[in-house]
Amino acid sequence: MKILVPVKRAVDRNVKVRVNADGTGIDLANVKMAMNPFCEIAVEAALRLKEAGQASEVVVVSIGSEKSAETLRTGLAMGADRGILVKTDAPRVEPLAVAKLLKAVIGTEAPGLVILGKQAIDDDSNQTGQMLAALMGWPQATFASKIDLEADAVTVAREVDGGTETLRLALPAVITTDLRLNEPRYASLPNIMKAKKKPLDETTPEALGVDIAPRLQVLKVAEPPRRAGGVKVASAADLVAKLRETGVL
Numbered sequence: 001m002k003i004l005v006p007v008k009r010a011v012d013r014n015v016k017v018r019v020n021a022d023g024t025g026i027d028l029a030n031v032k033m034a035m036n037p038f039c040e041i042a043v044e045a046a047l048r049l050k051e052a053g054q055a056s057e058v059v060v061v062s063i064g065s066e067k068s069a070e071t072l073r074t075g076l077a078m079g080a081d082r083g084i085l086v087k088t089d090a091p092r093v094e095p096l097a098v099a100k101l102l103k104a105v106i107g108t109e110a111p112g113l114v115i116l117g118k119q120a121i122d123d124d125s126n127q128t129g130q131m132l133a134a135l136m137g138w139p140q141a142t143f144a145s146k147i148d149l150e151a152d153a154v155t156v157a158r159e160v161d162g163g164t165e166t167l168r169l170a171l172p173a174v175i176t177t178d179l180r181l182n183e184p185r186y187a188s189l190p191n192i193m194k195a196k197k198k199p200l201d202e203t204t205p206e207a208l209g210v211d212i213a214p215r216l217q218v219l220k221v222a223e224p225p226r227r228a229g230g231v232k233v234a235s236a237a238d239l240v241a242k243l244r245e246t247g248v249l
Ligand code: AMP
Pocket: 005, 006, 007, 008, 009, 036, 038, 039, 042, 061, 062, 063, 064, 093, 095, 098, 115, 116, 117, 118, 119, 120, 121, 123, 124, 125, 126, 127, 128, 129
């Protein structure tokens, strides 16, 4: 069975992002980018299924500019077999457009399973997997913390408020990954070298017949209000007095 893993190029998780000058988004000038962390977990999950002999091929796909090819190479260096770049210079491709593009890719690739990240840490949308499942009419299990694959079904433990929910889905299906599913591997230097020779195909939204025109307009992006500085108090009595003064008590 083939597994398709959509991977997004996003701001590196260690970067402290800043709002851009006109307040319409994040300042991306000279900012370090990397594979979205939940997508790394998705690649790792797919690779483990392949290593267990349960999947025949792992294909990574990314929608974005030429630079998203680097993200695909990271997936290939981790161990994926093939990459597909859906190339566009659109500054932002909304989740619905991404889901439609993925549906078109699924049309030619026919995977048995699609594993996505639960969300991309740039826009925090948490929508693409759900929209893709709806467009395909496939079952979905979001926020996966455990995946058990069988020949024609998959059992997934999902992280839900205050516990775990276990679902059994008929294949083909869509899964999105949560943090506890696994710890992704680092690509070794030899594998980074090998990844340069792995196949990486390119297509475009136009070739796939998908309109990616934005449906949403970002009105404003703002940083959280700065916290006022703290004060040290000498005793519990002082603390109570301060709390009374400020109207907290
Ligand atoms: P989101 O719904 O934007 O929070 O993203 C959830 C997941 O959808 C990501 O972790 C990826 O697996 C996938 N995804 C979103 N945008 C893209 C993209 N531009 N290219 C490839 N995969 C994407």
